[in-house]
Every structure is written in C-alpha cells, then in structure tokens.
Amino acid sequence: MIDIxxxxxxxxxxxxxxxxxxxxxxxxxxxxxxxxxxxxxxxxRPSYSTLLTAGFAARYxxxxxxxxxxxxxxxxxxxxxxxAFLLKTMDHGIIALSPCRVMQIDHTELETVTRKAPxxxxxxxxxxxxxxxxxxxxxxxxxxxxxRAHLAHLLCELHMRxxxxxxxxxxxxxxxxxxxxxxxxxxxxxxHMNRTIQNLRKDGLISWVNxxxxxxxxxxxxxxxxxxxxxxxLTVEPR
Amino acid sequence: MIDIxxxxxxxxxxxxxxxxxxxxxxxxxxxxxxxxxxxxxxxxRPSYSTLLTAGFAARYxxxxxxxxxxxxxxxxxxxxxxxAFLLKTMDHGIIALSPCRVMQIDHTELETVTRKAPxxxxxxxxxxxxxxxxxxxxxxxxxxxxxRAHLAHLLCELHMRxxxxxxxxxxxxxxxxxxxxxxxxxxxxxxHMNRTIQNLRKDGLISWVNxxxxxxxxxxxxxxxxxxxxxxxLTVEPR
DNA sequence: CGGTGACTTGACCTCTGTCAAGAGAAGTGG
DNA sequence: CCACTTCTCTTGACAGAGGTCAAGTCACCG
Numbered sequence: 001m002i003d004i005x006x007x008x009x010x011x012x013x014x015x016x017x018x019x020x021x022x023x024x025x026x027x028x029x030x031x032x033x034x035x036x037x038x039x040x041x042x043x044x045r046p047s048y049s050t051l052l053t054a055g056f057a058a059r060y061x062x063x064x065x066x067x068x069x070x071x072x073x074x075x076x077x078x079x080x081x082x083x084a085f086l087l088k089t090m091d092h093g094i095i096a097l098s099p100c101r102v103m104q105i106d107h108t109e110l111e112t113v114t115r116k117a118p119x120x121x122x123x124x125x126x127x128x129x130x131x132x133x134x135x136x137x138x139x140x141x142x143x144x145x146x147x148r149a150h151l152a153h154l155l156c157e158l159h160m161r162x163x164x165x166x167x168x169x170x171x172x173x174x175x176x177x178x179x180x181x182x183x184x185x186x187x188x189x190x191x192h193m194n195r196t197i198q199n200l201r202k203d204g205l206i207s208w209v210n211x212x213x214x215x216x217x218x219x220x221x222x223x224x225x226x227x228x229x230x231x232x233x234l235t236v237e238p239r
Numbered sequence: 240m241i242d243i244x245x246x247x248x249x250x251x252x253x254x255x256x257x258x259x260x261x262x263x264x265x266x267x268x269x270x271x272x273x274x275x276x277x278x279x280x281x282x283x284r285p286s287y288s289t290l291l292t293a294g295f296a297a298r299y300x301x302x303x304x305x306x307x308x309x310x311x312x313x314x315x316x317x318x319x320x321x322x323a324f325l326l327k328t329m330d331h332g333i334i335a336l337s338p339c340r341v342m343q344i345d346h347t348e349l350e351t352v353t354r355k356a357p358x359x360x361x362x363x364x365x366x367x368x369x370x371x372x373x374x375x376x377x378x379x380x381x382x383x384x385x386x387r388a389h390l391a392h393l394l395c396e397l398h399m400r401x402x403x404x405x406x407x408x409x410x411x412x413x414x415x416x417x418x419x420x421x422x423x424x425x426x427x428x429x430x431h432m433n434r435t436i437q438n439l440r441k442d443g444l445i446s447w448v449n450x451x452x453x454x455x456x457x458x459x460x461x462x463x464x465x466x467x468x469x470x471x472x473l474t475v476e477p478r
Numbered sequence: 479c480g481g482t483g484a485c486t487t488g489a490c491c492t493c494t495g496t497c498a499a500g501a502g503a504a505g506t507g508g
Numbered sequence: 509c510c511a512c513t514t515c516t517c518t519t520g521a522c523a524g525a526g527g528t529c530a531a532g533t534c535a536c537c538g
Contacts (some may be wrong), residue, residue: 029287059425061379062368064465069382071375081370086365086478091372091470114361118353126325126366128371131320136310136375140300142381143308143426178484189527195485226303230282231330237521239325386494417516428495433518479538494525500530501518508511 001082002028002103004053004165008077009123011164011226012130013239019120022113030101033096033228048104049085052078054152055100056176060184061092068187071138072131073097077165083128085110098176099139122239133231141186145226147196150186155206159215171215175208241267241342241420243292243404247316251369253476258359261352267342270436272335279320280474281332287343288324291317294339295415301330309424310377311338311370312397320445320456322367324349337415372470380451381426384465386435389425394445398454399468410454414447 006023009015015023029048034037039050039057046205054075059072059080071092074080080094085107114121116129134157141150162173175186200206207214215221245262247252254262254418268287278296280291291313298311298319310331315317319333324346343421353360373396380389401412416424424434439445444460446453 024435030354059375061375063379067383069379071378083368084369086361087472088476088478089469091374114357117356121327121357121360122353125367128364129322129325129367132371133326135371135378136298138378139310139374139381139426140302140308142378143423144302144306147445158355162286180484183329183384187378190484191486191528192526195526198486208304228330230328231277233326233328237327239327240489419516429516430496430518432495437518482535482537484533484535487531489530490531492525492527494523496523497521500521503516506511506513506516507533508509 001025001030001053002051004077005051005079009120009127010166011127011234011236013123013236015120015123019117022117022120026105026109026113028105030103031104033100033102035099036094037096039100040084040090040094041098041101042090044090045088046081046084046090046107048106049082049110050094051081051105052076052080052104053101053103056097056099057100058181058185059092068184069187070181072134073176073185075158075165076160076167079124079127082110083131097181107155119239126233126239127199130231130233133233137231147186147188147192148199149197149225151182151200152205152221153227155213156183156214156218156225156227156229157232158213158223159233160232164232164234171218173213174211175213176211203208240269240291240292241265243288243316244295244318247404248359249272249336250475251365252362252475254359254362254455258356261356261359265348265352270341270343272339272341274335276335278339278341279323279329281329281331282325283329285320285346285450288321288349289319289333290452291315291319291341292340295336296329296333297336297420297424298304298333306334307423308426309420311373312424314397314400314404315406318366321349321363324368329341336420358478365472365478368379369470369472372472374402376470378456386425386427387438388464389398389443390421390435390439391460392466393424393462394454395457395464395466395468396471397452397469397471403471403473404416412452412455413450414452415450417423431437 002023004014005021007160038048054076055079060068060070062068084090130156141153162168179193180190183190194228204218207216241262245254279285287466293315296313297309299307299309301307310371323329341377380392398407398412416433419429422429442455446455
C-alpha cells in the first residue's frame with residue numbers, strides 16, 4: 001500500500017531499489033476517515049505525517065465570519081501534511097472530502113530518512129516544493145484570471161495530477177466535491193460557482209455529472225485556462 | 240554577509256557552531272541587481288540558488304493579456320529560489336523591486352549539505368515550507384477576505400518578517416513598492432489599490448509616505464486582518 | 479411520502495475594473 | 509535655474525463581475 005508513495009515519487013526521479021526498500025521498511029499505521037472528518041486539526045502538533053492512499057482531502061482555513069477557504073486539494077498518493085514534520089504546529093486543518101484511507105508515518109521515522117537517505121530526503125522535500133508551486137498557480141488564478149479561466153485551470157491541473165497516479169479514464173475522472181465545496185476552493189459564492197460551471201458546460205468544454213468530470217475539449221480548455229503543466233514537475237530527472 | 244542566512248535560520252531553531260561553519264564554508268558569488276532587473280527568469284534552469292542580502296524582490300507570473308501577479312515578496316535573508324534546487328526548471332520569474340544585493344550558491348554545494356548535514360538540510364527545507372505557508376495565507380486572503388483586510392494582513396506579515404531580520408524601527412519599516420506593484424500583489428487594479436490604502440489611512444490605522452510604512456494601531460490592524468502569526472513559524476524549537 | 483441536501487434560476491445590489499483627467503514630485507537637459 | 513518629461517498618486521464617472529436573498533426543482537433516503 002505504501003507503494004503508492006513510491007509510485008508518486010517515481011513521477012519525478014528514478015527511485016532506486018535501496019530507496020524502495022527503505023520506504024517499505026517504514027513503520028506505519030493504517031486508518032480510515034469518514035466524509036467531513038478532520039484528518040488533521042488546525043493548531044494540533046501531530047507526531048506523524050499522513051499519506052493519503054484513497055479518497056480526496058483538502059487543506060482549509062476558517063475565517064471569523066464563518067466562511068471557509070480551501071488552500072489545497074489532495075489526491076491519492078499525496079503526503080497531505082508532510083510539511084508538519086518541520087512546521088510542528090499545523091496552521092490549518094485537513095478534511096476528508098470523501099471517505100479516505102491513509103497511512104500515518106511517525107516523524108521519528110522521517111527524521112531517520114533525512115539522516116540515512118539524502119536523495120530520498122530530497123524527493124520528499126520536492127513534494128513539499130511542488131505543493132508550493134501549486135499554491136502559486138492558485139494565487140495567479142485567484143488574482144489575475146477570470147473565474148471561468150480559474151475553474152478551467154483547476155480541472156486541467158486535477159486531470160494531470162490524477163493521470164500521474166493512474167486515476168483517470170481518458171479525459172474523465174471521479175471527483176467527489178459538491179459545488180459548495182468547489183466554491184470554497186475558488187473563493188466565490190455557491191451561486192456564482194454554479195453559474196461558472198454552467199458557463200463551461202454550455203460551450204461544450206466539460207461535462208460534470210454524478211461526481212464524474214469529463215473534459216470534452218482539452219485543447220480549448222487548456223487555452224482558456226492558459227494552462228502550462230511545468231509547475232507540476234512531472235518529469236523524471238535527477239533531483 | 241552569509242551570516243544573514245544563519246540569522247534567518249536561527250529564528251526557527253538553534254544553529255550549532257558546526258553548522259555555522261559549514262554555511263560559512265559554502266562557495267558563493269556576490270552580485271548586484273538594478274531595480275526591475277530579473278534575478279531569475281521564468282523557464283530558466285539555474286545551477287545556483289540566490290540568497291537576498293539587501294533589497295526587496297518578488298516572484299511573479301505574467302498572464303497572456305499582459306497582467307502580472309506577484310506570488311511572493313522577499314526581504315533580506317530570504318533564499319528567493321531555494322526551491323529551484325529541486326524544481327530544476329523555474330515556473331516563474333523573480334524581479335528586483337529595489338536595488339538588490341545577493342549571494343549565489345551553486346546547487347552542487349547545496350547537494351553536499353543534504354549529504355553531510357541532515358539537520359541543516361531540514362532547516363533549509365523548513366524555509367521552503369514556510370514559503371508554502373505564506374502562500375496559503377495569501378490564498379485565504381484573496382479568496383475570503385475583503386481587500387481592506389487583505390492589505391492589513393499583508394502589512395502585519397511584512398512587519399513581522401522584517402522585524403525578525405531586525406529591519407523595523409518600532410512599528411515602521413522601509414517599503415519600496417509602488418501602489419501599482421502592490422496592486423499586482425493583491426490582484427486588483429491600481430485605482431482600487433489606491434482606494435484600499437486610503438481606506439486604512441482614513442481610519443488612522445497606517446501611514447504610508449515616502450516608501451515608509453508605519454502601523455499606527457497594531458491591535459486594531461491585526462483584528463481587521465484576522466492576523467495570526469503562527470504560519471510564519473517564528474519560534475525556536477527542535478526541527 | 480415527507481424530509482433533506484444539492485443544484486438551479488431570477489432579481490437586485492455592491493464591489494471592483496476601466497477610462498479619463500489632473501496634481502505633485504523628481505529628474506533631465508539646455 | 510527653468511522648461512519639460514516622466515512617474516506616481518489621486519479623484520470622478522460609469523460599467524460589469526460577482527454577492528446576496530429567495531424560491532423552486534430534483535434525486536435520494538428513511
């Protein structure tokens with residue numbers, strides 16, 4: 001099951017046999033979470049990090065007036081709070097957007113990796129850096145793109161990330177978020193979220209029914225989104 | 240001069256004498272940049288990372304319609320493109336917002352650090368993770384805060400980051416950005432940026448003249464911003 | 479079969495962008 | 509030292525994007 005982490009890392013660089021053995025030798029605990037349950041709570045100081053093996057999760061913050069902003073979406077294979085290994089205190093919560101399976105890995109185990117396996121350490125470091133790159137892309141989308149383009153961009157990104165983990169069927173993928181949850185991702189109201197989705201639908205660019213998204217015209221959607229996948233670093237090269 | 244990096248890391252954990260020596264032994268090149276010059280260009284593959292020792296710099300992306308979004312602001316002591324060490328290809332540019340002094344450190348030197356000094360490596364890793372935490376806070380501000388609160392939040396953040404590097408005088412700090420550049424940070428138009436600044440001014444919360452920002456009422460500004468500095472990880476603890 | 483949650487749609491209003499123009503400060507060259 | 513340019517800040521008028529409120533539809537479920 002932890003092979004999903006190896007699969008994920010192998011999208012960015014060659015992972016040696018020794019490194020694979022080391023990953024497989026890490027002590028882990030398996031757990032399941034119900035929908036809407038917190039995998040990690042804000043202000044907590046977890047002693048382990050959580051690898052998502054099945055389901056969708058989100059990092060989020062609540063504002064004093066009760067609104068929510070989702071700052072990151074996570075798909076299977078993602079280390080949802082690897083950053084807590086060094087941050088120590090969680091500055092946000094992580095919630096299950098669908099039923100989730102996870103593996104928890106103690107920080108002491110990760111500390112051992114940093115002492116014994118510099119290259120593997122760099123690959124884990126890289127994953128947190130890619131999280132940052134995705135954050136930057138979201139900032140650009142929120143600040144300078146139309147809502148239509150922002151949504152298009154997000155769907156392109158999700159398709160590529162899920163494809164890298166073998167979770168797409170051609171241009172379709174399972175996507176459990178409600179429109180209200182999507183509104184918390186894009187930072188807009190539920191009503192306008194609905195209208196933005198319909199805007200892409202009416203042009204025949206996407207279909208979105210039954211928690212399944214299908215991109216009907218990839219080239220056009222990519223152009224609307226101004227989507228360039230460089231920031232996902234989905235190339236195998238020495239790191 | 241590289242002691243500015245040690246000073247920065249020491250804000251988060253104890254840096255041992257051995258680690259200080261190792262940092263001081265790194266081979267570096269010094270350089271200066273004029274205002275508006277790129278420290279690093281988008282799509283380049285730098286073989287070194289850049290430590291900012293004096294001046295202000297910004298990470299930015301351009302959109303096809305010619306607008307710009309600034310995704311991060313950097314102050315002296317920041318490693319502006321440490322992430323390029325593992326990302327390899329820059330997914331954005333970095334520009335000097337004032338005359339800048341930098342030190343360039345080859346990636347091969349950083350690679351040596353990851354092999355020889357696991358704890359120092361974790362501290363560098365932490366700096367990239369804090370960058371990510373700041374990104375998330377900006378996403379929340381863009382998505383769910385009023386522009387007034389967003390600006391208040393940014394000023395609180397800048398004051399704390401500059402204070403940690405000893406670059407504030409009480410509640411004042413030098414800040415070279417024009418209102419047009421600030422608009423590219425907050426993701427709004429120049430005209431509305433101006434009105435938002437005046438909004439905070441008229442309530443006697445800030446003064447902003449001559450490239451100097453003064454926070455006139457910290458408590459009130461913090462409340463408006465809903466500012467909680469946890470995400471900056473400015474606590475000294477084992478990492 | 480009523481209840482619940484998610485999705486839709488319309489009406490209206492506010493926030494923010496765009497366009498246009500003027501004021502003030504700073505630097506340049508004759 | 510003065511005219512001139514340039515850059516930044518400021519203000520007003522108007523338009524458009526997006527929020528809020530309200531109500532209705534539809535599927536699913538106990």
